[in-house]
Amino acid sequence: MAICAIRGCSSNQKKKDPDIKFHRFPENEELRSKWIQLCNHKDPINVKNARVCSLHFEPTAYKRHLKYELLNLPLPKRLNVLNDDAVPTQRIAALKSKFITGMVQV
Ligand SMILES: [Zn+2]
Numbered sequence: 542m543a544i545c546a547i548r549g550c551s552s553n554q555k556k557k558d559p560d561i562k563f564h565r566f567p568e569n570e571e572l573r574s575k576w577i578q579l580c581n582h583k584d585p586i587n588v589k590n591a592r593v594c595s596l597h598f599e600p601t602a603y604k605r606h607l608k609y610e611l612l613n614l615p616l617p618k619r620l621n622v623l624n625d626d627a628v629p630t631q632r633i634a635a636l637k638s639k640f641i642t643g644m645v646q647v
Pocket residue numbers: 545546547550551552593594595596597
């Protein structure tokens with residue numbers, strides 16, 4: 542079972558929720574280090590295995606598919622992907638820390 546790398550995330554305790562997706566860490570190094578900081582873990586994160594769950598992303602962080610939006614169709618799972626520059630901004634305990642507040646708008 543996938544575990545969310547964000548410290549204190551509730552989706553790790555809950556039973557498996559089909560609506561929650563788990564996202565891999567981005568390839569881009571700069572972006573990836575932002576994600577790692579937002580996870581707020583003392584121990585290093587193994588980004589190859591780590592995942593961040595969809596609870597931490599706003600709807601706008603996902604790629605848009607106008608065809609589905611216009612036709613009001615449910616988006617197939619394979620198309621439900623994050624933008625290339627998406628960062629987790631929701632339900633992040635680390636947002637309270639000084640370091641992070643400058644980086645992400647609350
Ligand atoms: Zn999570």
